[in-house]
Structure formats: C-alpha cells, structure tokens
Amino acid sequence: MQLYNKLSALERAELIEKAGKDRLTLSFYQYAKIENPQEFRDQLFIVWDQLDVLGRIYVATEGINGQLSLPADRFSEFKSHLDTIDFLKDIRLNIAVEQDNMSFLKLKVKVRNKIVADGLNDDTFDVTNKGVHVAADKFNELIEDENTVLVDMRNHYESEIGHFKNAITPDVDTFRESLDIIEDDLKDHKEDKNLVMYCTGGIRCEKASAYFKHKGFKNVFQLEGGIIEYTRQIKEDGLENKFIGKNFVFDERRAEKISDDVIACCHQCGAPADIHTNCANDACHLLFIQCDSCKEEMNNCCSNNCKEIHALPFEEQKALRKGQANSNDIFKKGRADHLPFKKDLRNIFETLKK
Ligand SMILES: [Zn+2]
Numbered sequence: 352m353q354l355y356n357k358l359s360a361l362e363r364a365e366l367i368e369k370a371g372k373d374r375l376t377l378s379f380y381q382y383a384k385i386e387n388p389q390e391f392r393d394q395l396f397i398v399w400d401q402l403d404v405l406g407r408i409y410v411a412t413e414g415i416n417g418q419l420s421l422p423a424d425r426f427s428e429f430k431s432h433l434d435t436i437d438f439l440k441d442i443r444l445n446i447a448v449e450q451d452n453m454s455f456l457k458l459k460v461k462v463r464n465k466i467v468a469d470g471l472n473d474d475t476f477d478v479t480n481k482g483v484h485v486a487a488d489k490f491n492e493l494i495e496d497e498n499t500v501l502v503d504m505r506n507h508y509e510s511e512i513g514h515f516k517n518a519i520t521p522d523v524d525t526f527r528e529s530l531d532i533i534e535d536d537l538k539d540h541k542e543d544k545n546l547v548m549y550c551t552g553g554i555r556c557e558k559a560s561a562y563f564k565h566k567g568f569k570n571v572f573q574l575e576g577g578i579i580e581y582t583r584q585i586k587e588d589g590l591e592n593k594f595i596g597k598n599f600v601f602d603e604r605r606a607e608k609i610s611d612d613v614i615a616c617c618h619q620c621g622a623p624a625d626i627h628t629n630c631a632n633d634a635c636h637l638l639f640i641q642c643d644s645c646k647e648e649m650n651n652c653c654s655n656n657c658k659e660i661h662a663l664p665f666e667e668q669k670a671l672r673k674g675q676a677n678s679n680d681i682f683k684k685g686r687a688d689h690l691p692f693k694k695d696l697r698n699i700f701e702t703l704k705k
C-alpha cells in the first residue's frame with residue numbers, strides 16, 4: 352500500500368493541468384488527543400490520496416493542522432470523511448480567498464511533536480483556558496475601542512505585506528519571540544486594556560491567548576478563524592474591511608490579496624512591491640520582496656554574488672555547495688544586510704507609548 356507521496360511537483364502539475372478540474376484550497380486545525388498519530392496519519396493518507404488531496408498536514412498527539420487542496424467536485428466526499436472522525440465532525444474549514452489549482456503539488460502528512468512549532472512547554476500553563484473568540488463584526492468593534500491593543504501574532508515577513516490597521520506587528524522571526532516582546536511591552540496594561548490578537552487562520556492565537564491569560568492578562572480576545580475567515584465574513588456580510596494589503600499564506604500562492612493597498616516595498620530598490628520570492632541561487636533561497644524590474648535585472652537573485660553563482664553551470668554550483676550546510680530555514684533568513692530596503696518593524700511599539 353502506498354503511504355507516501357511519489358510524484359514530483361512537475362509531474363503533479365502536469366496531471367492537474369491535464370485533469371482540467373477546479374481545485375479548492377482550504378485549511379483547518381483542531382486540538383484533540385490523538386493516541387496513535389502514526390496510525391492516524393496513515394489512515395488519512397490512504398483516504399486522502401484516493402480523493403486526490405494535496406497539501407501539508409501535521410499530526411501530533413495534540414491534534415491536527417492541515418493546509419490542502421482537492422478537486423472541487425470531491426469536496427463532499429472529503430467532508431463526509433472528516434465527519435466520520437469524532438473530533439473533526441463539523442469542523443470549520445477555512446476556504447482560501449484566492450484560489451489557485453497549483454497551491455499544493457504534493458500530499459505530505461507528517462507526524463510531529465506539535466502541530467505548530469510554538470516553542471512553548473504546554474505543561475507550564477493551562478492550554479485550554481483560551482481567550483474569547485470573536486467573529487469579524489465584533490472584532491471590528493473591538494479594535495476601534497481606545498482601550499484595545501491589537502497585536503499581530505505572525506512573523507515579520509508576514510505582517511510586512513499586510514496587517515490590520517493600527518496593529519502592533521512585532522519584528523520577529525518566530526512565534527515564541529513575539530510572546531516575550533508583547534508581554535514586556537504591555538506589562539503595565541495587563542488589566543486595563545483589551546488584548547486582541549489575530550493570525551493567519553487562528554491556530555497560533557489558540558496557544559497565545561492561553562499563554563497571555565496565564566501571564567496575567569485579564570481581557571484577552573482572538574479573531575475566530577484568523578484573517579482567512581475574517582475576509583470571508585467581511586464579504587458575506589458586507590462588513591467594513593479593516594485589513595490592509597495581502598495575507599501571507601504557506602503554499603505556492605504565497606499570499607492572498609485582501610485590499611488593493613501595497614504596503615511593502617522592494618527590498619532591493621525601495622519601489623512599492625509586495626511579492627515574496629526566494630533567491631534563485633539554490634545555495635541561498637533567501638525569502639525577500641522583489642519588484643519586477645529588480646527581478647529582471649538581478650535574474651531573481653538577492654545579491655550580485657548570488658547572481659554570479661546562479662549563472663554558473665549546474666555542476667559547478669553543486670561543487671561550490673559541497674560541504675556547506677543547506678540553508679533550508681528560508682523564513683528565518685528573511686533578512687539580510689545587503690537588502691537596504693528591508694523594513695525594520697521594531698519601532699512600531701512606539702505608537703503605544705504616545
Ligand atoms: Zn526593486
């Protein structure tokens with residue numbers, strides 16, 4: 352029995368093209384006790400592979416976190432299968448705002464220690480004592496309240512291209528880092544302010560809200576379903592959209608456009624731009640924002656050095672890489688001294704102190 356992805360991204364893309372069917376991109380998560388994650392994982396793979404599901408799914412003893420795509424006409428079968436699983440029955444599925452048939456090209460179901468790498472020791476606080484979940488209408492109201500501090504729980508490369516108006520956007524590479532920064536900056540307001548938080552799909556706020564309550568914050572709120580679900584509700588109910596720019600997503604689409612504003616700039620020339628790319632030099636892969644004209648001039652590379660290496664014959668590039676540690680941690684590397692227009696978001700906390 353096949354339990355792992357076998358096709359290359361290219362082979363898969365050709366199959367999707369040939370099938371000519373619309374695919375649906377969606378995400379969901381659930382914290383639940385899973386006794387045997389490996390067995391659960393294998394069962395999911397067998398069923399989902401037959402349904403032509405593609406995506407990245409993490410399974411742990413604490414639950415499941417999935418981002419995936421599937422043929423739109425198999426959605427009801429997929430939903431029926433979820434409903435056969437106790438803790439996934441009637442689960443909210445975050446349907447992507449912008450659809451793209453190529454959002455995922457492989458099915459990867461992985462067993463992990465945790466469904467989000469949050470760096471927290473869950474034994475030290477009550478993870479079930481979460482903040483109040485608010486829907487889009489209530490969220491819009493709350494963030495206009497002068498007693499509210501609105502915090503973006505995502506990383507710097509995410510909030511750089513889009514965030515809620517007036518949100519604090521910590522300049523961090525990891526979720527864990529942002530927790531300490533936020534706590535420290537708000538330590539005098541644990542009781543008198545509303546701490547309102549949001550993230551992409553809601554999952555990071557599940558832990559963050561419990562953590563901040565444990566740290567003594569009294570009025571903790573979290574955006575239900577994150578930016579993805581907010582956008583859906585805004586459209587469906589005709590509410591005012593308070594999110595500016597793009598929502599960064601972790602698949603081939605990279606981002607969904609929520610408003611027409613371009614709030615970031617090209618890291619190389621400073622022109623307005625908000626398209627993330629990875630440096631074309633395979634030994635670098637730096638994640639950064641590049642405008643179309645720099646892309647052309649730099650051959651999709653982040654520096655002249657990378658451009659030179661990228662222009663070498665493949666075998667020579669390979670020889671150069673030999674013995675060097677592979678830089679697979681591309682998001683962590685989303686900063687570099689040679690990118691003069693990479694924004695420093697750190698000073699954003701200053702707005703609070705005014
Ligand atoms: Zn540029």
Ligand SMILES: [Zn+2]
Pocket residue numbers: 630631632635636637652653654657
């Ligand atoms: Zn590079």
